[in-house]
Amino acid sequence: MAAVKTVSTTPFSGQKPGTSGLRKKVKVFAQPHYLENFVQAVFDSIGDVAGKTLVLGGDGRYHNRTAIQTILKMAAANGFARVMVGRGGILSTPAASAVIRKYKTFGGIILSASHNPGGPLEDFGIKYNIPAGGPAPEAITEAIHARTEVIGAYRIVEAADVDLDTLGTRSLGGMEVQVFDPVADYAELMESLFDFAAIRAAFASGLRMKFDAMHAVTGPYATEILERRLGAPAGTVMNGVPLEDFGHGHPDPNLVHAHDLVEALTGEGAPDFGAASDGDGDRNMILGRDFYVTPSDSLAVLAANATLCPGYRNGLKGIARSMPTSAAPDRVAAKLGIPAWETPTGWKFFGTLLDAGLATFCGEESFGTGSDHVREKDGLWAVLAWLNVLAVRKQSVADIVTAHWTEYGRNVYSRHDYEGIDAAAAEGLMEHLRGLPLKGRKLGAYTVAFNDDFAYTDPVDGSVSKKQGIRVVFEDGSRIVFRLSGTGTEGATLRVYIERFEPDPTRHHIDPQTALADLIAIARDLAEIEARTGRQEPTVIT
Template structure:
């Protein structure tokens, strides 16, 4: 039986760069999740009888919303839903299943790298048939629908046992509970030289992968320990927990400090890596070397032919605008196309679908390729292991040789989290008001060459995205970028990106913050960060 439930709209259901993210108590409000899910279905056409994929990162409230989504999918007319066993599907694994089985689309329940728990974060996003995040025209339609929704439809049916694999009937729709790991592990084995990596590990190369109590634990256990032969315990915090074990599941130098310190110790592992809440981000460290995400993208692109799945070379590289230009230098030398997009993985989808790019990345610890349409943390970790195995060099040696060949882009991101929203918007508005007057001004030895608010015209479909971040470009290639993040749930996150290109190898050993000190000071001077936010320093530096 299909039941029609009267409802009233909520006015705050505008998706950000990766869907709708709010605190759990917000999603737990009467009809809140139902309204948004129905708004997704009401914004789509032609899905009757088709397949929908549903999965999540296992965070608090994941199972409850999956049951709602299953019953609403049945009421909407989907013919089949594929859902991860236990309600688990990493974001890249969900993208792979959508693509592999020709699904109409998918609903991914995650707040990515944000904390989980009864009072922490939850999220819902829709992915289209190519496996990638919905483009703006769809997310805008969902938001507009959410503002006027007056009813939703849901099947009156018992809950599905998510812990039992198999096929089940739900109000005339088939629900297939699938192994969340198998298809993804098979895909990774087709891309990388597992024999070479196994030989590397069996030869004494020690690795540690921190899954941070989040979704990649089962994936890493299957691939790193079982298929690649790493000793038991090489994958840490491997059980997905609703609150991620009380830890912040963001793989950076603050939240994965224990792993970093272990690798940097004299008797620690040779290689360390971490992934985030939903498995789409990564951090890579080696002895005496933290690899910035921007450098990681460039090095993977430069060494892509080491991996069997990319042996014929790559078509091109794409990066988000705030990501450093390290990848640009690789593209220039290899004669590849390079594309600069706004932040948000959805902007890479058209480029990959059109065959313009193979490898892409964002500075926010996200790297991936056209094997799926999401960034992929474990893929990046395996790519690094493949490169190490092929080159027979450690992480630090690989990175330093890359800098020697291409030059070093000193780069850092300063995050000011949970800033008062009005103060953050005021800062950005004031910066926009200065853009026309900044070129030609000098700040110490730094002279502004250009300043703008980045806009992007998609070369495939012609769509235009504006107000994507303020760029201040200095003579000599240095720059500072300011933007407000769309991934938080409380207040605003101001992100300040600072970059300097250094071709002189004799200067590559300078500590990053020291190399960027003058640019960091100028960023505060121009934007008035301390004055406007009341913050004496950033919350997180990466």
């Protein structure tokens, strides 16, 4: 049996997990003891791990394999009985959640920086998911952070690296390492939720689609499910081979970074349906021919059509959305007579609602959609849900969304991202907004009903989360939301969300940037964006 070595160490500052774990540049994680300190802090903070099983995998980005070998040796030294690791170190975030839940493991460690770029000079990330399959709640992440600030040693076995590419079980320092197929359990779960026969028939009848895996983790999942199990033609999956640097791309499924897909879905003769997923497989973008579906509308449309999918034939218990997501899903919930929950951004806030049976579908403005089948957002789940709806309704994406707007009205919506701005300037901008007394003020043609810094009290566990985004809500229901993203590794990203309800079907097809132009101008002036950040225009508009 390999010897357990105790290594003396000193704390690193800044090892505080954000909404999706700890994210830093690869060169930071590659420092001696940096990853080890954080992993030991996790193991020290989650309870007695002796004899337990851990799930381990990541999105295949640079440093993934190296980190996995370190974590395996540390898991053995800390007393885990078994670690289930995805073949090749590959495991999408939703698939990890599914495996944790199916095999009732003691949670899992997921290695990913989600939609951030990968490569030797780019980003890496790590997070712990709890036994329910979801991201660690704040009580655990705070305990992990506290431990990182005082850690003095970590434990690791001295042993050769483990073969990650051959399925099967092997021993490491007395611990069992099970290398498993990362796709099989997830694909089986999807088949239990959706009408694969109807989707197969739709492809056989000529439905054409393109799925852009962006050289990220969902390539193997999409190829197996879409092309092999559902019969989509070979080549349906674009950029399907996971690469350590995502093919020099930015694995964020939006209109800017998934430009190859957008181009493929443009013009006469384009496919009927297009979709993309991100680095770790939890986000999605949905397109029709010459038609973009916002994440807010996607959640609303899927909720309104949920009973077309076998896994949701009995209806939904509730719909939850992050605060910056548009109110479109709320309108569906009202018609269905079910609760509509508004939470801070971060999938962990949906976890207590899902576990308590208070919600079934959830969605975030940042291209995340999912349900109670796992405790993470799930990009391929959303794609398959759309395919199920398309197969049953036999209409185009545009026709389905347009019909939805006619029934419910349209929440015209856009997100403007200012990426990589000075962090101090970003904080100053938010402080400026917090101090503005706006109630009753006239801004252009709009009168402010209220403004606040969104705070959330969890209805299940009573936990309180403050400073979750500045809301400026007008008397007609229009909104401007300002929020700093917690997913970047360099500088700060300011996200500005603009929304206006349009009940008139004759105005539903107006371009959002045109329809929202006056509110966009108000947002820029109110926050003094150009003066405070030096940016005249957003980096990304979606």
